[in-house]
Amino acid sequence: xxxxxxxxxxRFFDASLKEQESxxxxxxxxxxxxxxxxxxxxxxxxxxxxxxxxxxxxxALLRWKHPxxxxxxxxxxxxxxxxxxLIDGIGAWxxxxxxxxxALWPEDIALSxxxxxxxxxxxxxAAQLLRIAQESNxxxxxxxxxxxxxxxxxxxxxxxxxxALRSLQQxxxxxxxxxxxxxxxxxxxxKDFTFDKLKIDRSFVGVMCDHAPSASIVRATIGLxxxxxxxxxxxxxxxxxxxxxxxxxxxxQVQGFLVGRPEDVHGFAPDQAWSCVRAKSVTCAxxxx
Ligand code: C2E
Ligand code: MG
Ligand code: MG
Ligand code: MG
Numbered sequence: 694x695x696x697x698x699x700x701x702x703x704r705f706f707d708a709s710l711k712e713q714e715s716x717x718x719x720x721x722x723x724x725x726x727x728x729x730x731x732x733x734x735x736x737x738x739x740x741x742x743x744x745x746x747x748x749x750x751x752x753a754l755l756r757w758k759h760p761x762x763x764x765x766x767x768x769x770x771x772x773x774x775x776x777x778x779l780i781d782g783i784g785a786w787x788x789x790x791x792x793x794x795x796a797l798w799p800e801d802i803a804l805s806x807x808x809x810x811x812x813x814x815x816x817x818x819a820a821q822l823l824r825i826a827q828e829s830n831x832x833x834x835x836x837x838x839x840x841x842x843x844x845x846x847x848x849x850x851x852x853x854x855x856x857a858l859r860s861l862q863q864x865x866x867x868x869x870x871x872x873x874x875x876x877x878x879x880x881x882x883x884k885d886f887t888f889d890k891l892k893i894d895r896s897f898v899g900v901m902c903d904h905a906p907s908a909s910i911v912r913a914t915i916g917l918x919x920x921x922x923x924x925x926x927x928x929x930x931x932x933x934x935x936x937x938x939x940x941x942x943x944x945x946q947v948q949g950f951l952v953g954r955p956e957d958v959h960g961f962a963p964d965q966a967w968s969c970v971r972a973k974s975v976t977c978a979x980x981x982x
Contacts, residue, residue, distance in 0.1 A: 721777035723759060724770055728783055733757050735790055736955035740805065740926060740948045743940055750803030750837065752948065753791040754955045755783070775811045784812045788822055792829035792836075794958075805837040805869065813850060819860035834865035837890065841871050855886055862889070869926070874910060883921060891918040895929020895949070902934045915942050 727733055737751035755767050774780045788806060795804035812818055826833050838861055858868050867889035870882065875894045882888075893914050901908045911927065918925040927939050930949030939947060 717773055717776075720759075720765075720770065721773050721779065724757065724774060724777070724783075725779055727757060727759075728779065728786060732760075733783070733786065734957070735787065735794070737791075737794070737958045738948060738955040739953035740803075740946050741952045743927075743936070743944050743947050746947075746952060748802060748953075749946060750805055751795075751798075751958065752805040752807070752839070752955075753787060753794075754807075755787060771809060775809055780809045780811045781815050784809060785821065785825070788825045789829070792826055792831045795835065796829045796831045800832070800835070803835050803837055803867075804831070805839055807839045807871065810841070810854075813854045813857055816853075819857045819864070822861065823864055832865070836861075836866040837869050838866055839869040839871040839892065841875075858886060862887075867924075872928075874914060888923060890924040890926060891921075892926045892928050892948075893944075898927045898929045898935060898939075898949070899931060901938065902932075908938070911939075911944075912942050915939075915944050919943065 734756050735753045736756055737753055739748045740750045740752060741748050755771070757765050757767075757770055759765050771780070774783050791804055791806060795802070798804075808818075815821075822836075822838075823833065826836065838858075840858070862868050868886075869890040869892055870888045871892050872894040873879075873891050874897055883891075891914070893911055897907045897911050897914075901911045915925050924945045925943075926946040926948060927935075927944050928948045930936055930939065930947045930951050932951055935949075936947060936951060
């Protein structure tokens with residue numbers, strides 16, 4: 694009995710692994726098609742000054758609405774794109790779309806792009822991003838590139854990754870360590886590369902008002918980052934209590950549903966709409982209403 698149960702278990706396990714694998718293969722095919730058919734799109738989430746809540750920039754976030762399965766989150770399809778060899782094409786598409794959009798924004802508004810660690814395997818990534826910015830007429834100083842630890846710790850790729858980051862930085866862009874404090878981003882990288890910004894992961898920020906250890910981590914991270922001369926961003930700010938605490942602790946910038954959700958802003962006309970975008974953000978200030 695034990696034996697046959699064991700066999701069944703194994704067969705079950707195989708079947709579900711196979712199913713998962715064929716699902717991934719199917720999704721990878723669909724994703725490749727979606728990219729070719731222009732069915733991916735970008736939304737933009739504001740990053741604002743903690744004190745004034747004035748918008749300093751937008752982070753481009755990728756969206757995919759599958760024709761049958763509906764919205765598939767990037768946490769699900771980016772890994773598929775990475776393993777299916779699609780991430781270079783998708784990354785280039787994101788950079789082209791987002792930079793073209795940002796070129797129409799006011800000049801003091803930055804654009805943040807997420808770079809997948811896999812993209813750094815491509816020699817000439819920095820040169821490609823420089824070319825796209827040039828073709829979009831976007832000053833490189835308006836760009837921020839967000840990376841996680843997996844990007845800087847790709848074993849034998851490490852030196853190449855650091856070189857690519859350095860080139861982007863020397864061309865005027867800022868390099869952001871994303872998701873700081875999680876398994877993806879840690880202290881060891883802070884000593885080996887001069888980041889410009891550090892984004893505290895929302896898993897800490899989201900619970901910091903009800904969970905003392907998370908609050909300590911956020912507070913200490915702000916202090917650590919400041920002493921390294923970095924700009925500190927808190928992601929996932931959802932309520933006024935969190936905002937007030939981050940103000941008190943001197944966090945430079947905030948991003949989260951309280952301040953602004955990821956939205957389709959690329960259609961905004963330069964002047965009128967922008968004053969509206971800025972105003973909407975400022976009404977979030979607790980002392981504004
Ligand atoms: P990320 O770069 O850390 O982006 C922040 C994520 O937190 C986004 O999820 C955003 O929608 C979400 N978020 C922002 N504020 C709040 C909040 O107040 N509450 C909550 N609950 N969530 C908030 P999203 O858009 O699902 O993206 C997930 C991840 O997918 C991103 O994490 C990034 O790692 C990756 N990603 C998204 N777009 C791209 C892209 O164009 N290229 C690459 N390589 N990765 C991307
Ligand atoms: Mg990011
Ligand atoms: Mg993040
Ligand atoms: Mg994240």
